Amino acid sequence: MARLWRPLLGVMDLSSISGVLAAEPGGGEGTGMHMPSIDELYPEPFWRIGTWFEFNRLDLVRLIAIGAVVLLVYLGARRTRMVPGRGQSTFELAVGFVHHQIAETAMPPAMARRYLPFIAWIFFSVLALNLTGVIPFLNVSSNALVAVPMILAVCAWIAFVAQGIRAHGAGHYFADALFPKGAPKIMYALLTPIELLSTFILRPVTLCVRLMANMIAGHFLLTAFFMMTSYLFLQASGLVKTVGILTSAASLVFVLFEIFVACLQAYIFALLTSVYIGLAKEEH
């Protein structure tokens, strides 16, 4: 059990801080401070099935986020009525945001309606998995690992290519995308590799890396401030402790900032996916 709960508490885990304390009793300024590293995102699994399947802290965080999504969607949509109650209103507000502010800004209304389940799936999955980064005791976003961003980016890629092929036929779609009309023939030597790279490779890669890098950076930022605060309050001597007030205030500000980033990244991922799908339909 200890093996299970210790990683659960993660960076807020007092025992790990006390472990640091114990390791360096009476440590001077700087020497006892634990700074975050990329290793934290790859904790030891606490549950193994067979030789290849491992279940670690981040998987648990992921499951909690998914559970929250399922629960909230169920609560919001279980009894849909013409005159909505509070739960349904909130649910409609959230889905309506994706519908009107994301899907409909990038596609015609009928198409936005058809793609809404897909876009909403991306938005709410990314949002829920991002927000675990600022929730106490979870304190890490599993989107800092490549798997989910990559899967979603691949889905987005498949969706917009499929839309392009459906709208224009495979030949036309790829020809139009790779050989932009109106350019002199000689320019294709330059344009085609660029278009290939930007449309079919960089789009999904940037979707994936943007999200992942934001979550890694956010985790480091928050962890650094939490660690500094705990170090300054618990280990620093004299007046230096008062600096901890500053760092804890900064922690609060950065928590708010990370909530904003979590929402923003979900919004950007969903919006760019919509835009790519919309462009695939329009492209000529």
Add this chain to the structure above:
Amino acid sequence: MWLASAPEGIGLFVPPWDEVIISLICLAITALAVAKYGVPRYLEVLDKRALAIEGGIKRAEEAEAEIAAIRAGLEGEKEAARVEAAKVREDARADAAAILAEAKTKAGEEARRIQESAQRQIDSERRSAEVSLRQDLGTLATDLAEKIVGESLKDSALASRVIDRFLADLESQTTAGKGA
């Protein structure tokens, strides 16, 4: 420490298989919850509401049109009633004038008739009175003359001559008086 060693470099972007499988399972669950359950219900209620609103607007428009039609009908009826009332009043006034004129005419005729018949009666009565007066006068005069002349005039032939002379005088006097 519980920390495992992290992958380095490009290894960060190569997810291990178990990671991919757990992620796929998680995303499949959210796909079921959001795309298969939540969003369709959202769209369904959105459509229902749109229909209801549309229906409501249509019903309101129909009701409004109906009210407008009824109001127009009422307005027409009111106008017709006003016209009819005016006509009735006009007719009544005309009738009254006609009746009055007729009554006046009748009354005038009646008056004239009464006057004429009265005149006739007066004339006839005067004539009969004249005749009767003339007779009475004759008799009275005779009687008087008889009494005055008395028995001296017993001779009837004489008497009738005197009478005739008297009457002739009277006659001439009357005609002279008339002529005058």
